[in-house]
Every structure is written in C-alpha cells, then in structure tokens.
Amino acid sequence: MTVNRARIAAWVIFFALAAGWMPWAPHGGPLQAQAQNLGQRNVSGSVVEGNSAAVAGATVFLRNVKTKSIRSYTSSSNGRFRFAQVNMTDDFDLWAEKDGKKSATKTVSSWDARKEFECELKMK
Numbered sequence: 001m002t003v004n005r006a007r008i009a010a011w012v013i014f015f016a017l018a019a020g021w022m023p024w025a026p027h028g029g030p031l032q033a034q035a036q037n038l039g040q041r042n043v044s045g046s047v048v049e050g051n052s053a054a055v056a057g058a059t060v061f062l063r064n065v066k067t068k069s070i071r072s073y074t075s076s077s078n079g080r081f082r083f084a085q086v087n088m089t090d091d092f093d094l095w096a097e098k099d100g101k102k103s104a105t106k107t108v109s110s111w112d113a114r115k116e117f118e119c120e121l122k123m124k
Contacts (some may be wrong), residue, residue: 004090042109044082046118047075047096054079055123062108065091086117096121 043062047055060081062071067090073081075096086092092108103121 039088039115040085041115041117042082042084043086043092043094043117043119044080045121046079047081047098047103047121047123048079049123055096055098058096058123060096060121060123061094062086063093065093073102088113088115094119094121096123098123 011052047058047060049055054077055074056075056077056079058075058079058081060073060083062073062083063069064087071083073083081096086108089110091110093105093107095105095112096103101123103123106119106121108117
C-alpha cells in the first residue's frame with residue numbers, strides 16, 4: 001500500500017506542477033506568464049537614394065513571410081513611410097521600389113522586441 005500511495009502522490013504533484021500550481025507562489029496560485037513579443041508594433045523609416053537624398057513616391061512593401069500577404073505604402077515627399085499595427089509574432093520582409101530601382105530587403109523579425117521598428121531603405 002505504501003508504494004501505491006507514494007506513486008499516487010508523485011503523480012498528483014507532477015500534474016499540479018504541470019498545470020502551473022506552485023505552493024510557494026503568492027496565494028499558492030499559478031505563476032503569471034510574462035508577455036514577450038506579443039502585440040503590435042509600428043514599422044517606419046525613410047527611403048533614400050545612394051547620396052542620401054529622400055525618395056518621394058516610392059512604393060514600400062511589407063510582406064508577411066509565413067502568409068505571403070503584402071501591405072504597401074507610398075513614401076511621402078520627404079521619403080518617409082509608416083506601417084501601423086504590425087503583428088510582433090510574425091516575420092516580415094521590407095523593401096522599396098521606384099522607377100525600376102529596388103532597395104535591399106530588410107527583415108522585421110519576431111525576435112526583435114522593439115515596439116517601434118525604424119530603418120532606412122537605400123535605393124540601388
């Protein structure tokens with residue numbers, strides 16, 4: 001009988017710990033999970049030429065790596081662009097195009113915890 005009770009007690013403790021119950025935690029309840037990269041961010045920046053002059057009217061693309069969905073934005077007169085409400089749990093490719101020229105592709109990674117992602121896209 002003693003072996004069975006010890007085995008049952010071990011299983012009860014195992015399942016309690018697996019469910020997040022910690023007797024040493026405040027109020028004996030589960031530990032609170034901390035959000036890491038959950039939520040949304042803003043992706044913004046500027047489109048410039050090789051000589052750092054602003055490129056107005058460039059089309060900036062933001063492509064979700066997993067779903068392949070694309071959002072686009074036309075850069076302002078000072079070359080600025082901004083994408084709001086970008087999911088922080090997904091990875092994105094970011095690039096600009098205008099008149100047959102294209103910038104290098106930048107990656108907006110889900111591992112990057114910044115809520116404000118700022119970069120410069122240089123046209124080639």
